[in-house]
Amino acid sequence: EMADEIDYNIVFPDAGTSERHWQGTKEPVVILLGWAGCKDKHLSKYSSIYNEQGCVTIRYTAPLKTVFISESFGYKELSSKALKLVEILYDYEVENSPIFFHIFSNGGFMLYRYIVELLHNDKQFSSLYVIGAVVDSGPGSANVRGALRALTATIGPKISPVLRYVLMALFAVTVILLRVVLYPLTKYIHKNHYDAVQDRPPSWPHFFLYSKADQIIRHGDIEFFMETLKQKVVPVDSFDFVSSPHVGHFRDFPEQYALKCREFLVSCMKASEGTEIKKRQRVQTQ
Known part of the structure; x- marks a missing residue:
């Protein structure tokens, strides 16, 4: 994978399916962003939900090391991947x-x-x-x-067990220091994803699918996040599946x-048609 290339998949629906579902309006483009370590064959099962509904789908999963290691240390490698993804639309x-x-x-x-x-700050994308x-x-x-799980996957099995434990312990201590203990200070340099979106959330509707049985992400984190957005x-x-595991719903x-x-x-499309008409009327009445 070249530094400036990203490994994505795009699928266009056949015209018949698209017309049947979205009669005459432009069909939505659904961008699916996989979990860390997600295999494309898994992500494609989700994209087919939308392809069968006549949508264009773009699916992409950021590499493990980028997600956890770069982000843990505040190195914004993901922002260049985000830019590449938005450029695909053009x-x-x-x-x-x-x-x-x-x-x-x-x-x-x-x-x-x-x-x-990018959509908040970059004028060229304000029309998206x-x-x-x-x-x-x-x-x-x-x-x-x-982050530790990603590190284990990145180190791979060939390394000696002792060295692996030493590396993991060092990494854990560093991440805990940077992202937990010193976070009140380091957040001025690099906010984590949770706070960044919570502080300046986008205005479009969000639908949270989660489960109280999730062992990896605390459902309390998700619920607190939803409350902040509502405020x-x-x-x-939101919907709580109650019994299914992390990304297993x-x-x-x-x-x-x-x-x-x-x-x-469908409800987002209906709501957006309303706002589009309002926008047009506003432009005409000015």
Whole structure:
């Protein structure tokens, strides 16, 4: 993988399916951002929910080391990946279509954070029209455990066990120091994904799919995040699957999960048509 290339997949629906679902309106472009270490064959099962609904889908998972190691140390490698992803919309000339996100866990959410910042701060992207986001199993705040798991995967099995433990212990101590103990100071240099989005949330609707049984991200983190968004008048909906594990809701409840995602997308499209008409009327009356 070249430094400036990202390994993504884009799928266009056939015209018939698209027309059947979105009669005459531009079909949505759904951007799926995988969890850390997510294999494409897993992510493609989620994108087919939307392809069957006549949407364009773009799926991408940031490399493990980028997600945890670079982010833990505040090195913003993910922001360049975010820029590449947004540029794909222009490469395929779908930048005028409604855009919808489906984000998994902290790995996907960290990337989403930088996309949101680009759309907030960069004039050239201000015309992009995001209608909503599904957030699956996230976000969590201090994720030391996730960083350690990523490190184990990055080190690989060939290294001696003793050295592995030494490296992991050093890494854990450093991450805990930087991201937990010193976070009140280091956040001025580099806010974590959780605080960054919570402090300046985007205005489009969010739908949180999570489970109290999640062993990796505390459901309390997700619920607190949702409350903050609601206080900032962001439309928030959520569903607690109760028993399914981290990023395992679709596997355990496939029909229910797919239906919830599709219904939310349809409601976002309906709401957005209303605002689009209002925008046009505003322009005409000025």
